[in-house]
Amino acid sequence: MPIVARNDRDGIAVLTWDQPGAPVNTKTRAAQEELAQQLEAALADDIVLGIVLASGKRGFVAGGDLRDLQRVTDPAEATALVEAVRAVMRRMEKGGKPIVAAINGAAMGGGVELALACHARVAASDALLGLPEVTLGLMPGAGGTQRLPRLIGVGPALDLLTGGKPVDAVAALEMGLVDRVVPRDDLLDAAIALARATRPVQPWDRVGAKPQAADAALFAKARAQCARRSGIADIAEAAILDVIETGLAQPFEAALETERRAFAGLVVSATAKNRIRLHFALNDARAIKGRPQGEPPYHLRSVAVVGGGTMGGGIAFTAAAAGLAVTLIEVGDEALARGLAAIAKTGERQVKAGRMTPADRDAVLARIKGQTGYAGLAEVDAGIEAVVEVEAVKAAVLRQLSAAIRPGGPVASNTSTLPITTLAGYCADPEVFIGAHFFGPVERMPLVEVICGARTSEATLARTLDLLKLLRKTPIVVQDGLGFYTSRVVASYTGEAMTLLGEGVSAGQIDRVATEFGMVIGPCAMNDMTGLPLLIDIFSSVRSDDTRVSNRGNRAVEVLQALVEAGRTGRRDGAGIYDYAEGKPVSWGGLAALFPRQGAAMPDAEIRKRLMHAQALETVRAMEEGILANATDADVGSVLGWMFPRGFGGVLSYVDTIGARRFVAECDALAAAYGGRFEAPQSLRDMAARDGRFHAL
Numbered sequence: 001m002p003i004v005a006r007n008d009r010d011g012i013a014v015l016t017w018d019q020p021g022a023p024v025n026t027k028t029r030a031a032q033e034e035l036a037q038q039l040e041a042a043l044a045d046d047i048v049l050g051i052v053l054a055s056g057k058r059g060f061v062a063g064g065d066l067r068d069l070q071r072v073t074d075p076a077e078a079t080a081l082v083e084a085v086r087a088v089m090r091r092m093e094k095g096g097k098p099i100v101a102a103i104n105g106a107a108m109g110g111g112v113e114l115a116l117a118c119h120a121r122v123a124a125s126d127a128l129l130g131l132p133e134v135t136l137g138l139m140p141g142a143g144g145t146q147r148l149p150r151l152i153g154v155g156p157a158l159d160l161l162t163g164g165k166p167v168d169a170v171a172a173l174e175m176g177l178v179d180r181v182v183p184r185d186d187l188l189d190a191a192i193a194l195a196r197a198t199r200p201v202q203p204w205d206r207v208g209a210k211p212q213a214a215d216a217a218l219f220a221k222a223r224a225q226c227a228r229r230s231g232i233a234d235i236a237e238a239a240i241l242d243v244i245e246t247g248l249a250q251p252f253e254a255a256l257e258t259e260r261r262a263f264a265g266l267v268v269s270a271t272a273k274n275r276i277r278l279h280f281a282l283n284d285a286r287a288i289k290g291r292p293q294g295e296p297p298y299h300l301r302s303v304a305v306v307g308g309g310t311m312g313g314g315i316a317f318t319a320a321a322a323g324l325a326v327t328l329i330e331v332g333d334e335a336l337a338r339g340l341a342a343i344a345k346t347g348e349r350q351v352k353a354g355r356m357t358p359a360d361r362d363a364v365l366a367r368i369k370g371q372t373g374y375a376g377l378a379e380v381d382a383g384i385e386a387v388v389e390v391e392a393v394k395a396a397v398l399r400q401l402s403a404a405i406r407p408g409g410p411v412a413s414n415t416s417t418l419p420i421t422t423l424a425g426y427c428a429d430p431e432v433f434i435g436a437h438f439f440g441p442v443e444r445m446p447l448v449e450v451i452c453g454a455r456t457s458e459a460t461l462a463r464t465l466d467l468l469k470l471l472r473k474t475p476i477v478v479q480d481g482l483g484f485y486t487s488r489v490v491a492s493y494t495g496e497a498m499t500l501l502g503e504g505v506s507a508g509q510i511d512r513v514a515t516e517f518g519m520v521i522g523p524c525a526m527n528d529m530t531g532l533p534l535l536i537d538i539f540s541s542v543r544s545d546d547t548r549v550s551n552r553g554n555r556a557v558e559v560l561q562a563l564v565e566a567g568r569t570g571r572r573d574g575a576g577i578y579d580y581a582e583g584k585p586v587s588w589g590g591l592a593a594l595f596p597r598q599g600a601a602m603p604d605a606e607i608r609k610r611l612m613h614a615q616a617l618e619t620v621r622a623m624e625e626g627i628l629a630n631a632t633d634a635d636v637g638s639v640l641g642w643m644f645p646r647g648f649g650g651v652l653s654y655v656d657t658i659g660a661r662r663f664v665a666e667c668d669a670l671a672a673a674y675g676g677r678f679e680a681p682q683s684l685r686d687m688a689a690r691d692g693r694f695h696a697l
């Protein structure tokens with residue numbers, strides 16, 4: 001079967017790329033070779049006046065083959081990968097015949113680069129064009145960073161290349177990325193017509209085309225934005241800015257060479273390996289590849305949600321948005337009215353943000369029915385409990401909920417800390433009980449930590465995963481244990497920040513180190529948002545088991561108690577670790593008196609290791625205890641749950657990035673200086689001794 005077929009129409013050769021047996025066209029080696037041959041034949045054929053490049057798929061070209069790239073560890077191999085395609089593109093540009101791209105559906109990465117090497121582009125109205133390489137720790141390697149700014153101008157090119165977000169056909173037309181937009185059915189005719197009317201010369205190959213001086217102010221602004229949003233592992237965006245700026249001042253061929261060298265450097269970088277691995281891991285998690293096989297699919301039509309507060313309201317809204325009939329149960333009429341009003345507000349926010357039409361919002365709200373008891377639930381397919389974190393309240397709710405819904409339907413608790421195996425005892429049938437730990441705001445956050453108790457059945461797990469798939473959530477499955485996985489690791493992180501605070505390190509320095517590392521928000525600001533009294537409860541319950549290694553030398557609770565005694569309770573009261581001016585944190589002068597500095601100032605690198613190594617160590621302990629099944633779940637949970645920087649690939653890939661041997665040595669030094677919580681678990685020592693890794697690449 002050919003990959004690229006040729007059909008001639010009135011002197012125009014239409015080359016249709018249609019990868020046999022694949023849902024999308026990707027730039028595999030075979031496809032590129034065949035495209036090159038077909039192009040060469042058409043260029044050499046005297047009856048051909050022009051060429052149209054089209055796709056036989058629903059989308060144009062999805063880009064390069066990431067699995068090929070992931071295997072490359074030698075920069076020379078990376079350059080060789082793009083060498084052939086670069087030569088084909090220059091041949092297209094200088095072959096003397098007009099070439100037009102007919103873009104339908106998605107054109108991503110290498111797909112857009114191919115279109116840029118054509119002399120003109122027509123897009124169907126359903127087209128979506130993007131250069132997402134930066135999100136994979138890469139940059140375009142087939143001339144994209146050089147052709148795009150020369151075609152559409154530096155400003156819009158920087159946006160597309162450093163933001164990584166796709167644009168639709170209309171936006172592409174406005175910015176000059178495509179020359180025409182037509183209805184899908186007219187695409188080929190329009191492309192053929194354009195091929196007749198186009199001159200086969202690229203702007204950068206015109207006689208007299210000169211390198212342009214880059215706009216220094218524009219780059220300064222872009223670099224400032226890059227510094228704000230990149231952590232230390234995110235090297236791709238800065239590299240993209242560099243090659244565009246350097247390349248613009250060079251003749252075109254030299255500019256391509258500049259890009260090629262930088263591209264090769266990124267391909268072999270730990271950042272790209274981490275991000276590409278994570279990309280596949282997230283896809284698998286989204287597709288719920290880990291669902292127990294053999295359990296029949298569970299077709300849900302309805303769900304009961306108990307508790308209409310912050311979390312329950314979000315869960316109810318999300319379930320209704322997924323098309324389920326939702327019964328929301330509250331403790332009384334007043335609480336119910338409050339809960340429903342808050343849900344309506346969530347709908348309003350979705351409309352304002354353009355994520356939902358008013359009509360869709362109305363349909364979603366109409367699917368939510370509120371009540372104050374458990375009547376009429378016999379046909380309901382699943383129950384989710386999200387009432388206050390008090391065991392006695394949850395016990396009463398679970399008794400009633402589990403007796404009221406369809407027998408066999410899963411009953412899930414959104415508890416953050418209470419053991420699932422204990423709560424299961426309150427259900428008529430403990431086998432149907434499971435933990436489903438959502439993250440707020442529920443309608444936006446994809447992660448759900450699913451927790452199996454000792455008696456949770458495989459059928460219940462499968463049914464819960466089917467429910468979460470419907471809700472478009474990304475689950476990880478963990479086993480029961482104090483703080484499960486995510487709460488336990490986050491506590492080790494934010495708790496370490498509190499211990500640092502107690503040693504007199506300033507909140508500003510702690511938070512700056514964390515955000516420079518790549519966390520979205522610093523741990524002190526985050527703790528203020530949670531509220532310090534609540535945090536004392538969370539830490540106390542996570543560390544109530546005194547055998548925990550993570551408690552050794554950990555002073556988080558004492559520090560928080562001192563703050564609360566000083567009247568510092570958190571952001572909501574305008575006074576926490578920080579003071580608040582118009583909602584923004586500003587440093588609080590009393591902190592230094594409450595926690596005087598001990599000894600010399602602590603270097604940033606030491607703080608960084610304490611905050612980040614603590615998370616990885618706690619994750620390894622959770623793995624040793626069987627809470628986590630594998631390193632991939634740990635990494636997915638960390639980037640979705642508490643936004644561990646993606647450039648490190650997640651919390652265990654972070655150890656790989658540092659190298660296990662060095663990581664263990666650093667932990668030994670930390671343990672000697674700050675306490676036993678930094679002692680490396682045995683499995684990690686074993687890994688270090690054999691220079692092992694959590695992930696192959």
Ligand code: NAD
Nearest residue numbers: 307308309310311330331335386387388389414415416440
């Ligand atoms: P919340 O206080 O906002 O809401 C709790 C709701 O439960 C209230 O509306 C209350 O009226 C209702 N309620 C209390 N007793 C009830 C009863 N007997 N029957 C029916 N409704 C009852 O609390 P929240 O933040 O939504 O937390 C709910 C659960 O989710 C807790 O277990 C919490 O630990 C967990 N959780 C919270 C978060 C978070 O970020 N807030 C994140 C993950 C998990």
